[in-house]
Amino acid sequence: METRFAPPPKKERAMAASGATLESPKPVDPAAPNAPAAVGKLRRGQQDPTWVRTTLILLAVAFMGILVVLPVVNVFVQAFANGPEAYWRYLTQDPETRHAVMLTLFIAPAAVAMNTVFGVAAAWAIARFEFRGRTLLITLIDLPFSVSPVVAGLAFVLWFGMQGFLGPQLREWDIKILFSWPAILLATSFVTFPFVARELIPLLEEIGPDEELAAVTLGAKPWQIFWYVTLPNIKWGLLYGIILCNARAMGEFGAVYVVSGRIAGQTDTMPLRIDKLFQEYNSPASFAVASVLTLLALVTLAVKTYLERKVIESAETKKEAV
Amino acid sequence: MAVASRRVLPGFSLSLGITLAYLSLLVLLPLSAAFIKAAGLSGQQIVDTVWSDRARAAYWLTFGASFIAALANAAIGFLLAWVLVRYPFPGRKFLDSLIDLPFALPTAVAGLVYSSLYAKNGWLGQFLEPIGIQGAFSRLGIVLVLIFTGLPFVVRTLQPVLENLDAEFEEAAGSLGASRWQTFRYVLLPCLTPPLLTGFALAFARALGEYGSVIFIAGNMPYRTEIAPVLIVGRLEEFAYAEATALAVVLLLFSFVLLGVINLLQRWSQSYGN
Numbered sequence: 128m129e130t131r132f133a134p135p136p137k138k139e140r141a142m143a144a145s146g147a148t149l150e151s152p153k154p155v156d157p158a159a160p161n162a163p164a165a166v167g168k169l170r171r172g173q174q175d176p177t178w179v180r181t182t183l184i185l186l187a188v189a190f191m192g193i194l195v196v197l198p199v200v201n202v203f204v205q206a207f208a209n210g211p212e213a214y215w216r217y218l219t220q221d222p223e224t225r226h227a228v229m230l231t232l233f234i235a236p237a238a239v240a241m242n243t244v245f246g247v248a249a250a251w252a253i254a255r256f257e258f259r260g261r262t263l264l265i266t267l268i269d270l271p272f273s274v275s276p277v278v279a280g281l282a283f284v285l286w287f288g289m290q291g292f293l294g295p296q297l298r299e300w301d302i303k304i305l306f307s308w309p310a311i312l313l314a315t316s317f318v319t320f321p322f323v324a325r326e327l328i329p330l331l332e333e334i335g336p337d338e339e340l341a342a343v344t345l346g347a348k349p350w351q352i353f354w355y356v357t358l359p360n361i362k363w364g365l366l367y368g369i370i371l372c373n374a375r376a377m378g379e380f381g382a383v384y385v386v387s388g389r390i391a392g393q394t395d396t397m398p399l400r401i402d403k404l405f406q407e408y409n410s411p412a413s414f415a416v417a418s419v420l421t422l423l424a425l426v427t428l429a430v431k432t433y434l435e436r437k438v439i440e441s442a443e444t445k446k447e448a449v
Numbered sequence: 450m451a452v453a454s455r456r457v458l459p460g461f462s463l464s465l466g467i468t469l470a471y472l473s474l475l476v477l478l479p480l481s482a483a484f485i486k487a488a489g490l491s492g493q494q495i496v497d498t499v500w501s502d503r504a505r506a507a508y509w510l511t512f513g514a515s516f517i518a519a520l521a522n523a524a525i526g527f528l529l530a531w532v533l534v535r536y537p538f539p540g541r542k543f544l545d546s547l548i549d550l551p552f553a554l555p556t557a558v559a560g561l562v563y564s565s566l567y568a569k570n571g572w573l574g575q576f577l578e579p580i581g582i583q584g585a586f587s588r589l590g591i592v593l594v595l596i597f598t599g600l601p602f603v604v605r606t607l608q609p610v611l612e613n614l615d616a617e618f619e620e621a622a623g624s625l626g627a628s629r630w631q632t633f634r635y636v637l638l639p640c641l642t643p644p645l646l647t648g649f650a651l652a653f654a655r656a657l658g659e660y661g662s663v664i665f666i667a668g669n670m671p672y673r674t675e676i677a678p679v680l681i682v683g684r685l686e687e688f689a690y691a692e693a694t695a696l697a698v699v700l701l702l703f704s705f706v707l708l709g710v711i712n713l714l715q716r717w718s719q720s721y722g723n
Contacts, residue, residue, distance in 0.1 A: 188544070191544055381658075
């Protein structure tokens, strides 16, 4: 109960960073002072007149309808414009589309795996230890978010391109990076770099090191601490970071556009395939590929909503146990 | 909270080592290439590239469209956050989850569907066409799709702050005779300004670098609807690396400045919260 009276500001920040809402899934005891305000249970001084409420709700729904819902519906309507059979043919009969799907299914998990290893390591170092340059490191981890994907792609071209710093040498050794899958993997990893780390750092900070310190005292080995103490605590947050990272990795366009060379049947990923089909005035096929990625986005959102609840729940059971 | 537990908990050198190595190899080293390359250019070369009419038009459009889109995001985001936190209505939770769709939806899909929606015979374009508004393949189209990609930022920075506002401020204002509008203007708005600005800056930064969604709807006509990233890609496709780099460095420097501003704003928001 203690925690109710003085909610740690850390959690708010953690949730703000993850985009989660603070709304409690369990019924809140209204008698508890400073209980998080449940929606609709506002005090009288906070109530707006009914006409204001109605107008604002309608406006909000209208904006969301036009900006978000209508586009999603439109994707599926256009994808199925020629019927489900044609839809299936677009996706399975075109060898270049098939290759793009396979390439995306290879690149995205690989990039996510790399960024997950990094994310766990970075979160451990940053949330569990004090060292000089810690704040700078946090800022640098966020850097890829504010760099244009096109500029990220350009950076790799400057290293690995024919006129790049390493280009001639690589050519001599017959190693192909640019306009090939390694560059696509690098560019995708660059753009999705911060996701897992950003999710885990505030989470680990909030949980605190007490349990791990106890494990050390009891003689646990490092991998035992990670496997039996840290991982169970962060598993939902970790999964949350991974699915967000995956959604972005599968959809990355700008950076991959620059480094892939867009060779049909070789270096086209699914988003690039959408562009190419669109350029070829093959709109239904383009929308068919787009609908697969839209479905991925919707599934990601559903899983994300579910995981957010899990993260909050596990944090709460933790607190009650203390 | 981070603790000085270096001697007790294991794995400090290993985790920091992995972090620094990966960060350097994947992010810092590649980005440094842009600056190394730019340093090799003469001042005249850079000025000629960056200050050409076509480049100026592209930068102007990029900054202008991003700024207008971020302003729209601030207004719409404020409305959405307010409604989602304060008013119960059926479908509220569903709407709340949908806010993040622009994060999860690939930008190419967003560009594709927006260009189709706002085309002359599209679902929305057919209504705009008779009143003389061209939605797709115009500057308006660029702003529209940038509003979509930046939508979640303001909502997600405002929401937690709105939820944690102390009811007593508003009650006190009300009992002292303030109207609902006065309470909003003089009590609530000052508390909400820092997160609102943070969200605005985040949306602005995102819009500046946006490429995937814009190329579908912009039409990419030089001087008219060509944004800076499109110009960079164009130069790269001509293997004019030097020019592409000069253009990119300007964008990169601006991103760094914005990143600094966002950090300051976030610190300001937090100090306000306490």
